[in-house]
Amino acid sequence: MLKKLHDMGLRSDHCYAAGFASIALSFGCWLMSKQFEKAEIDRADRWGIFVGEWAPTFIALGNGLQAYEK
Known part of the structure; x- marks a missing residue:
C-alpha cells in the first residue's frame, strides 16, 4: 500500500x-x-473528536512513507 x-x-x-x-x-x-x-x-465535542481522529492516521501514514522513502 505504501508503495502505491x-x-x-x-x-x-x-x-x-x-x-x-x-x-x-x-x-x-x-x-x-x-x-x-x-x-x-x-x-460540538463529537465533531471535534471525529475530525481529531484523523490526525493519528495521517501521522502514521507519514511515518510509514518516511521509512519507505529511506
Whole structure:
C-alpha cells in the first residue's frame, strides 16, 4: 500500500501536513459547532473528536512513507 501511495506522488511531508491540519480543523469544527449550532456542547465535542481522529492516521501514514522513502 505504501508503495502505491508513493508511486501516486504522496510523500511523508504531505501526510504530516494533513495531520497537523486536521488538528487545527478539529479545533475549528468544535469552535464553529459550539457557536453556530443550537445542539449544545455535546454535538460540538463529537465533531471535534471525529475530525481529531484523523490526525493519528495521517501521522502514521507519514511515518510509514518516511521509512519507505529511506
